């Protein structure tokens with residue numbers, strides 16, 4: 001089944017430009033808070049987009065007045081009831097471990113998707129939301145946006161990616177530590193200064209419009225090149241420079257033989273028109 005024809009309860013999918021998917025968190029009346037459906041559908045959606053040859057870039061934004069209020073408190077009540085039904089610590093731990101890993105996998109599905117993922121954040125991006133966006137490749141936000149590693153305020157050590165990814169996204173360990181220990185708001189200007197986002201917009205409409213143009217530009221390039229680039233960037237982030245070089249040498253010894261390399265190189269060298277690349 002193509003991803004475009006899938007129906008989700010908590011996500012809205014559109015294809016506004018060729019090969020560009022727009023995914024929106026779509027629980028605006030619940031401030032896009034993460035309930036079980038949202039966790040599950042994010043993973044399903046990004047896993048599907050990963051293998052969908054009609055998708056080359058994903059733009060992720062949110063419907064309603066803010067990006068997300070983070071973990072849905074009401075879903076925690078259900079969890080409390082499930083735990084209360086188990087007397088033994090090992091059985092309760094099994095439930096919790098499976099749940100945490102499921103949530104981690106949901107966030108990581110953005111990173112595992114080999115198509116570039118661009119996150120567009122407006123207003124509040126709290127708790128689980130910051131975990132989500134740090135698993136994306138590109139982040140833009142509006143001037144009114146703010147970010148909070150809010151877990152500390154609900155008595156939790158953040159456990160679904162932000163403590164692992166945020167230090168790799170922003171340059172200052174001191175800033176990451178301050179944010180994680182205090183839960184304070186990081187505003188849009190600080191977010192740009194720190195490198196969490198690299199563009200600011202005065203409103204959401206302008207942000208979405210320009211991001212879709214940038215996505216269209218990426219989608220016009222060779223999918224072999226773009227997907228290989230994402231794989232190499234993420235591999236290199238987690239390995240030494242030499243290991244990263246070995247990885248891309250191994251990768252490109254195959255991919256340089258692709259028709260995309262020949263067609264794109266000839267077009268560049270001859271100032272010819274942009275080639276139409278086959279689906280991948």
Ligand SMILES: CCC/C=C/C=C/C(=O)SCCNC(=O)CCNC(=O)[C@H](O)C(C)(C)COP(=O)(O)OP(=O)(O)OC[C@H]1O[C@@H](n2cnc3c(N)ncnc32)[C@H](O)[C@@H]1OP(=O)(O)O
Nearest residue numbers: 033069070071072073074100103124126127128150151154
């Ligand atoms: C194993 C777990 C792994 C995952 C961990 C994740 C952890 C986290 O995400 S920690 C962060 C949790 N979220 C929060 O602490 C945010 C709480 N909400 C707020 O601070 C404010 O609501 C917010 C700033 C988002 C918006 O403020 P605003 O004044 O615009 O609206 P409110 O009047 O406060 O809220 C409107 C209604 O929405 C309900 N609501 C808000 N947040 C949540 C939420 N996270 N879950 C469920 N419901 C939420 C709020 O109760 C209001 O409802 P009602 O009174 O019925 O209108």
